Amino acid sequence: MSQMPQQAALPKCPSCAEPLEPGDLFCGACGYDLSAVPAPPADQPTLTTTGAPDGGVDWPEPEPATTGGTEPRAHRAADVPGTDSGGTPLHTPEPAASGVRFDRPAEATEPTEPEEYPLQAPDPRAEPPAQVCVACRAGRVDGDGYCENCGHAQPRERDHMERESGPAAAISDRGLRHHRNEDDFTVAHTALPDGSPAALAVVCDGVSSATRPDEASTAASRAAGDVLLAALPRGTHPQAAMHEAIVAAAKAVDALAEAPDGAREHAPHQNAPACTIVASVVASGLLVVGWVGDSRAYWVPDDRSAPPARLTEDDSWAAQMVAAGLMNEAEAYADERAHAITGWLGADAYELEPHTASFKPDRSGVVLVCTDGLWNYAEAPEEMAEVLPPDAAARPLHAARVLVGHALDAGGHDNVTVAVVPFPTPPQGAGSA
Amino acid sequence: MANFAKPGGPQFSVDVYQNEYLPEGGREVNAIVTVTARGGTAPAGPGASAAVVLMVDCSGSMDYPPTKMRNARDATAAAVDTLRDGVHFGIVDGTHVAREVYPGGGRLAVADPTTRAQAKQALRRLGAGGGTAIGTWLRLADRLLAGADVSIRHGILLTDGRNEHESAAELKDTLDACAGRFTCDARGVGTDWEVKEVTGIASALLGTADIVADPARLTEDFTRIMESTMGKEVADVALRVWTPVGTRIKFVKQVAPAVAELTDRRTEAGPRAGDYPSGSWGEESRDYHLCVEVPAAGLGQEMLAARVSLVAARPDGSVQNLGAQGLVRAVWTDDMAASTSLNAQVAHYTGQAELAQAIKEGMDLRRAGDMDGATAKLGRAVQLAGVSGNADTAKLLAKVVDVVDAPTGTVRLKAKVAEADEMTLETRSTKTVRVKK
Numbered sequence: 106m107s108q109m110p111q112q113a114a115l116p117k118c119p120s121c122a123e124p125l126e127p128g129d130l131f132c133g134a135c136g137y138d139l140s141a142v143p144a145p146p147a148d149q150p151t152l153t154t155t156g157a158p159d160g161g162v163d164w165p166e167p168e169p170a171t172t173g174g175t176e177p178r179a180h181r182a183a184d185v186p187g188t189d190s191g192g193t194p195l196h197t198p199e200p201a202a203s204g205v206r207f208d209r210p211a212e213a214t215e216p217t218e219p220e221e222y223p224l225q226a227p228d229p230r231a232e233p234p235a236q237v238c239v240a241c242r243a244g245r246v247d248g249d250g251y252c253e254n255c256g257h258a259q260p261r262e263r264d265h266m267e268r269e270s271g272p273a274a275a276i277s278d279r280g281l282r283h284h285r286n287e288d289d290f291t292v293a294h295t296a297l298p299d300g301s302p303a304a305l306a307v308v309c310d311g312v313s314s315a316t317r318p319d320e321a322s323t324a325a326s327r328a329a330g331d332v333l334l335a336a337l338p339r340g341t342h343p344q345a346a347m348h349e350a351i352v353a354a355a356k357a358v359d360a361l362a363e364a365p366d367g368a369r370e371h372a373p374h375q376n377a378p379a380c381t382i383v384a385s386v387v388a389s390g391l392l393v394v395g396w397v398g399d400s401r402a403y404w405v406p407d408d409r410s411a412p413p414a415r416l417t418e419d420d421s422w423a424a425q426m427v428a429a430g431l432m433n434e435a436e437a438y439a440d441e442r443a444h445a446i447t448g449w450l451g452a453d454a455y456e457l458e459p460h461t462a463s464f465k466p467d468r469s470g471v472v473l474v475c476t477d478g479l480w481n482y483a484e485a486p487e488e489m490a491e492v493l494p495p496d497a498a499a500r501p502l503h504a505a506r507v508l509v510g511h512a513l514d515a516g517g518h519d520n521v522t523v524a525v526v527p528f529p530t531p532p533q534g535a536g537s538a
Numbered sequence: 539m540a541n542f543a544k545p546g547g548p549q550f551s552v553d554v555y556q557n558e559y560l561p562e563g564g565r566e567v568n569a570i571v572t573v574t575a576r577g578g579t580a581p582a583g584p585g586a587s588a589a590v591v592l593m594v595d596c597s598g599s600m601d602y603p604p605t606k607m608r609n610a611r612d613a614t615a616a617a618v619d620t621l622r623d624g625v626h627f628g629i630v631d632g633t634h635v636a637r638e639v640y641p642g643g644g645r646l647a648v649a650d651p652t653t654r655a656q657a658k659q660a661l662r663r664l665g666a667g668g669g670t671a672i673g674t675w676l677r678l679a680d681r682l683l684a685g686a687d688v689s690i691r692h693g694i695l696l697t698d699g700r701n702e703h704e705s706a707a708e709l710k711d712t713l714d715a716c717a718g719r720f721t722c723d724a725r726g727v728g729t730d731w732e733v734k735e736v737t738g739i740a741s742a743l744l745g746t747a748d749i750v751a752d753p754a755r756l757t758e759d760f761t762r763i764m765e766s767t768m769g770k771e772v773a774d775v776a777l778r779v780w781t782p783v784g785t786r787i788k789f790v791k792q793v794a795p796a797v798a799e800l801t802d803r804r805t806e807a808g809p810r811a812g813d814y815p816s817g818s819w820g821e822e823s824r825d826y827h828l829c830v831e832v833p834a835a836g837l838g839q840e841m842l843a844a845r846v847s848l849v850a851a852r853p854d855g856s857v858q859n860l861g862a863q864g865l866v867r868a869v870w871t872d873d874m875a876a877s878t879s880l881n882a883q884v885a886h887y888t889g890q891a892e893l894a895q896a897i898k899e900g901m902d903l904r905r906a907g908d909m910d911g912a913t914a915k916l917g918r919a920v921q922l923a924g925v926s927g928n929a930d931t932a933k934l935l936a937k938v939v940d941v942v943d944a945p946t947g948t949v950r951l952k953a954k955v956a957e958a959d960e961m962t963l964e965t966r967s968t969k970t971v972r973v974k975k
Contacts, residue, residue, distance in 0.1 A: 241783070247863060251842035254810075256832075258840035268850025282837045284869045 243393040273304045274502035275353030275524035281517030287311030288522035289322040291330030298340040303388030306524030310476040312379040321378035344463045347395035351459035354448040362452035385472045395461040406470035407491045413486035422446030422481035471497045472526045479521035498527035548575035552864035555883035559876040567843040569866040571882040573675035574823040588690035589626035590678040595697040599667040602859040613756030620764040621649040626686040631667030632675035634703040669703035684688045686822035691720035698727045713742040721817045729957040733964045744817030752959035769820030774851035784833045794825035797894045797968040890970040891921040897967035921947030934963040
């Protein structure tokens with residue numbers, strides 16, 4: 106727990122370092138939304154290791170592909186080891202984990218149990234809609250979203266979004282340097298035809314140099330989420346569903362470019378709206394990821410003695426250089442072109458190449474699905490694992506807050522979005538609805 | 539009572555041109571606010587609620603040369619001819635005192651074929667003789683206009699000499715008293731008048747100022763003024779500027795069609811809001827430059843630096859919001875490309891305002907005998923006029939200086955400059971051109 110950076114940051118405002126008072130919802134000086142970095146939980150050891158059912162139930166074998174034009178390849182973890190940035194393969198499978206056990210009654214894993222969050226900041230949206238400026242706390246907010254007293258723009262809904270669905274949770278934050286949030290996400294859960302649970306998360310990062318990047322990320326994350334939610338209950342193989350979802354997301358972003366531009370700002374450069382996408386589905390013992398661009402998925406086992414791994418390979422200049430053997434990783438990422446992306450969703454993308462991969466981890470853990478606003482501050486899987494609280498699987502929303510807090514404390518130069526999806530998916534009802 | 543706010547009045551719109559991006563620690567927000575009024579009622583409509591008083595200088599100097607008085611009479615007669623039926627009007631004979639020429643009796647006539655003919659008849663009796671006390675003319679015009687039950691009140695003032703028979707303070711008091719009660723265009727005929735007096739009257743009463751060096755062109759000019767006056771539909775419009783706490787308005791000025799400083803003419807209008815007068819409006823478009831100093835905020839922050847709306851005074855003293863508004867924003871970014879770029883409109887009008895200032899200072903220095911200073915200032919003016927494409931001002935400058943190289947602003951003062959050219963440049967130095975689209 107000592108690794109959690111936000112504990113050290115409080116009780117100062119993470120945005121302007123103004124000392125805070127207990128019970129503050131927003132910083133009295135700058136109006137920063139303090140719910141973005143919640144007060145630290147009581148420092149008591151949390152013993153939950155995973156939400157896995159007892160007895161080491163056999164996960165069903167992945168069904169063969171039933172829909173979609175592509176032939177999905179299902180891999181065992183040993184077949185396609187996820188490689189981390191150092192080239193270290195994802196750990197090889199070990200005998201079925203009989204070591205998964207519960208240290209306390211199952212109902213104690215209920216994350217909404219009040220004592221789990223003794224110091225959590227109350228949700229500001231639960232307050233009565235008193236439209237008082239969050240910056241000066243004196244003026245009312247006018248119809249344009251500015252304070253009638255100090256003129257400050259009020260936080261918009263997208264500045265900080267938190268959502269939980271089933272076992273998974275996600276947070277998106279504007280960060281500290283950008284004036285709007287161009288990331289978006291979808292987090293959802295459903296059930297397969299056999300009744301087993303499935304959880305999914307989609308994260309998109311709008312490309313700032315294009316027009317309307319915020320609309321692109323919203324369109325893509327919604328479209329991909331809708332396809333997955335429709336395909337998984339029909340029995341579509343998760344990897345095939347993932348492929349379909351990315352294709353649908355690309356179409357949704359393409360459609361934005363065709364939309365009439367009449368009432369919009371006439372930017373001199375007319376770059377079509379574009380965004381990256383990364384998504385993960387956890388269902389029937391499989392961990393499926395799919396991506397285009399430089400947003401990433403990481404795997405962090407609950408047992409921290411096992412190595413974490415990065416599951417995606419960036420569509421970026423640096424990654425291409427490394428893959429082609431022209432530069433080593435250090436050289437490539439030091440180059441100013443390192444973060445130029447070579448793949449994205451958008452009408453001006455050269456060719457859509459949805460990457461998908463399927464894993465069958467042999468132990469419990471969590472999948473982190475995030476934008477570069479987070480991984481810039483924890484690039485290596487080991488760094489990511491270090492930031493992630495040990496109880497991430499049981500308290501995914503809390504884990505996401507810790508990760509976002511880490512990025513903000515480190516500077517928050519970009520929008521920060523992360524989704525936390527536990528593997529395996531706990532049976533429905535065990536997680537918070 | 540005539541209601542100018544009737545449906546069918548002009549629709550106002552407000553457009554803001556600015557670079558809202560500020561660098562870290564940036565505090566100054568500049569914006570060009572374009573106010574456009576369009577789509578008013580049919581031309582015959584609004585005339586019914588307008589009143590015009592023509593003030594004609596009849597001092598002794600008007601007889602030298604004798605054509606001047608004759609031209610003034612002819613021009614006034616032509617102006618009377620352009621009055622639409624139903625417009626209230628009167629003519630004032632201005633010397634060291636003001637006298638009603640037509641219709642008399644402390645009231646105004648209503649234009650129709652009969653009254654127009656009577657007015658022209660009365661003009662023939664106009665003769666020159668006496669001094670010049672412009673304040674008395676304006677006070678009489680104010681009394682006459684106040685008696686008319688109309689919404690648009692306008693004066694047209696013609697003078698050929700200096701305001702010699704009252705003190706500058708008296709004239710200033712009169713202008714302060716009349717400001718906001720009626721608008722007034724001022725014209726100087728010949729070259730014996732004082733540029734600062736005529737432009738001062740026009741600026742205080744929110745009208746135009748110009749020189750008519752050749753009295754023979756008076757008719758043409760008066761006809762044009764009258765047509766513009768007949769086109770006015772809404773009187774007493776003000777720019778209402780709201781700014782948040784902690785900000786300071788550095789300046790507000792009209793920058794098109796001419797530069798006019800408005801910063802000191804603010805009247806408070808509720809919390810953190812102030813009104814800046816803009817006079818009466820027909821179908822037209824004007825640009826304003828607003829400069830606001832805001833407290834520095836962190837990167838990624840956004841605030842509203844100013845909200846600009848339009849209000850019109852109602853006859854009962856209340857104000858009516860004209861609906862349109864524009865937002866001037868400030869967004870702090872670490873994107874250098876965004877925060878360092880200059881908005882084209884802001885850059886253009888900053889240059890135009892500097893042009894007017896350079897001409898004013900250059901001509902003052904030239905009069906004071908500082909030829910080096912004058913050359914530097916007017917050289918800068920030539921450079922600015924060239925860059926911004928202000929061809930009219932460039933032409934006027936070329937009559938005062940010999941341009942050696944316009945792009946570098948290298949000029950030589952002309953040894954001999956016609957007085958009319960000098961006065962024309964000074965009077966028209968505030969005229970601006972709009973950004974080439």
